[in-house]
Amino acid sequence: MARAVVLGGGISGLSSAFYALQEGAPAKFAKVALLEASERFGGWLHSTKYQDGTVFDYGPRSFRPEANPGLNTVDLALKLGLRDDIIIAEKGDILDNRYIYNDQTLQELKFGIDKLFKVVPPLKKRLISYIIQDIRAAKGTEDESVHSFVSRRYGKDAADFLADPMLRGIYAGDVRKLSIRSTLPKLYEMEKRKRRTLTTSYPKTPYVHKALQDYVSNWSVWSLRGGCQQLSDALVGHLSRPEMPTELHTSSPCTKLTFKDGAALVTSEKGEITTDHVFSSLYAGDLAKILPEEHGELAEELDGIPAVSVVVVNLEYPVESPIKGFGHLLPSSEDGPILGVVYNSCVFPQQDKKFSMGKVSRFTVMLGGAWYDQLLERLDGSLNPNGIARLANEVVSDHLNITEKPLKVDVIIQNDCIPQYLVGHNERVERIFKYIKDKNLPLSLVGSSYKGVSVNDCIYNSKLAVERLTGLPPYVAPDIPKAHFLH
Numbered sequence: 108m109a110r111a112v113v114l115g116g117g118i119s120g121l122s123s124a125f126y127a128l129q130e131g132a133p134a135k136f137a138k139v140a141l142l143e144a145s146e147r148f149g150g151w152l153h154s155t156k157y158q159d160g161t162v163f164d165y166g167p168r169s170f171r172p173e174a175n176p177g178l179n180t181v182d183l184a185l186k187l188g189l190r191d192d193i194i195i196a197e198k199g200d201i202l203d204n205r206y207i208y209n210d211q212t213l214q215e216l217k218f219g220i221d222k223l224f225k226v227v228p229p230l231k232k233r234l235i236s237y238i239i240q241d242i243r244a245a246k247g248t249e250d251e252s253v254h255s256f257v258s259r260r261y262g263k264d265a266a267d268f269l270a271d272p273m274l275r276g277i278y279a280g281d282v283r284k285l286s287i288r289s290t291l292p293k294l295y296e297m298e299k300r301k302r303r304t305l306t307t308s309y310p311k312t313p314y315v316h317k318a319l320q321d322y323v324s325n326w327s328v329w330s331l332r333g334g335c336q337q338l339s340d341a342l343v344g345h346l347s348r349p350e351m352p353t354e355l356h357t358s359s360p361c362t363k364l365t366f367k368d369g370a371a372l373v374t375s376e377k378g379e380i381t382t383d384h385v386f387s388s389l390y391a392g393d394l395a396k397i398l399p400e401e402h403g404e405l406a407e408e409l410d411g412i413p414a415v416s417v418v419v420v421n422l423e424y425p426v427e428s429p430i431k432g433f434g435h436l437l438p439s440s441e442d443g444p445i446l447g448v449v450y451n452s453c454v455f456p457q458q459d460k461k462f463s464m465g466k467v468s469r470f471t472v473m474l475g476g477a478w479y480d481q482l483l484e485r486l487d488g489s490l491n492p493n494g495i496a497r498l499a500n501e502v503v504s505d506h507l508n509i510t511e512k513p514l515k516v517d518v519i520i521q522n523d524c525i526p527q528y529l530v531g532h533n534e535r536v537e538r539i540f541k542y543i544k545d546k547n548l549p550l551s552l553v554g555s556s557y558k559g560v561s562v563n564d565c566i567y568n569s570k571l572a573v574e575r576l577t578g579l580p581p582y583v584a585p586d587i588p589k590a591h592f593l594h
């Protein structure tokens with residue numbers, strides 16, 4: 108029976124191992140070994156819990172339960188027995204409050220039918236004029252930047268003040284370089300099909316369970332009591348059970364990946380493994396480094412997918428948040444290196460310190476991304492944690508008018524953490540996958556470098572990669588609780 112090696116122990120690698128050994132799946136893999144370079148599993152899923160109960164996330168902090176990928180993550184969490192630790196933020200007023208910090212003021216984004224003939228800042232014209240421009244817009248080219256697409260269809264200020272901060276919030280990237288086709292595929296497809304309604308970019312599979320859809324119907328976003336890392340920890344726990352045919356190794360970077368006679372040879376400091384199949388969840392640039400010269404063409408394509416670094420600062424204050432909402436984002440014209448602020452306590456008060464009775468607030472300030480060099484300049488060339496903490500505190504006090512000193516400040520620099528889907532990304536990914544298919548390499552590429560950076564996309568693409576090899580296993584419904592009592 109076949110054996111597989113998974114490279115990388117972030118959420119994509121762990122979920123590839125989970126699906127490769129899923130109960131009821133056509134028995135394709137008899138054994139799975141997973142190699143993780145660092146000393147911990149989870150990759151960007153990284154949370155810390157203070158003794159007083161405060162939870163800080165250094166990477167992702169919430170998941171959306173939407174469409175197949177979103178429902179699939181909920182399904183996975185339930186199957187891993189995390190049901191009682193799921194925390195949800197319900198759809199409703201507070202989380203619908205999203206702000207743009209522009210012209211040094213917080214501007215609430217609210218676009219109702221009643222606003223059709225009004226100017227809603229940060230936009231400069233009446234809403235109806237954007238709709239008219241959209242109706243009259245000429246069709247675009249195959250792929251273009253998000254800025255070019257949105258300017259053409261809705262006007263330049265929609266691109267500068269809505270698309271720009273939104274893409275900074277998701278990709279920490281530059282809207283003038285990111286691809287519309289790869290970052291907002293629903294908008295791209297809508298134009299191609301000349302339709303005005305958004306469609307899902309994933310094919311419908313028979314997997315979606317009606318009960319699961321009903322279960323999440325009032326969820327806006329969700330997380331886990333102990334932070335997002337609880338999901339990767341649960342996967343590690345599941346895969347480490349004695350009955351599982353797995354070997355999980357930390358501190359084991361793969362240094363070379365070669366292919367011969369339909370098999371793969373994986374080299375690490377711990378030795379060599381010959382295997383039938385490899386799932387690589389490494390960032391594309393890291394995979395390029397371990398490929399042999401004969402696959403230089405593939406390595407070059409992989410190297411063409413850049414990534415940006417983000418500085419994440421978590422802060423806790425001894426006061427309630429004066430503004431209620433999900434958070435705010437800044438257009439790059441307002442302040443390049445300051446990407447935005449998440450109001451964590453409004454979203455998940457369950458992760459505030461115990462017995463705080465709402466008297467503390469936790470915020471995350473995101474800095475850098477495609478403006479990392481400007482951030483370095485602002486900090487006089489040194490990413491010293493004290494300087495970063497001072498800057499993040501200034502952002503919170505200036506933008507939210509909080510004058511108290513923070514009780515806790517946690518600074519972390521996440522290097523090359525978000526791959527950038529630049530114009531032409533989709534074609535590049537097609538060439539990469541075609542190369543692997545044409546050369547018949549026993550290699551599946553999963554992870555955030557190719558087909559979606561969200562945790563939902565990462566997990567779902569791992570599932571699809573396994574299904575492409577082993578066939579669709581029968582869908583087993585998780586144990587879905589009847590009532591929504593999970594707060």
Ligand SMILES: Cc1cc2nc3c(=O)[nH]c(=O)nc-3n(C[C@H](O)[C@H](O)[C@H](O)COP(=O)(O)OP(=O)(O)OC[C@H]3O[C@@H](n4cnc5c(N)ncnc54)[C@H](O)[C@@H]3O)c2cc1C
Nearest residue numbers: 115117118119144150151166167168361524554555561562
């Ligand atoms: C600050 C931040 C905030 C985010 N917020 C959200 C959010 O709120 N919601 C959301 O859905 N998504 C969010 N994301 C995106 C999401 O978290 C990531 O895209 C996702 O976690 C990527 O997972 P991955 O397993 O593909 O990659 P990674 O987590 O990067 O895992 C790859 C692993 O490979 C290992 N590795 C590297 N080289 C080697 C080697 N040679 N051999 C073996 N192992 C190797 C690395 O150490 C790493 O552990 C956020 C990301 C960041 C950085």
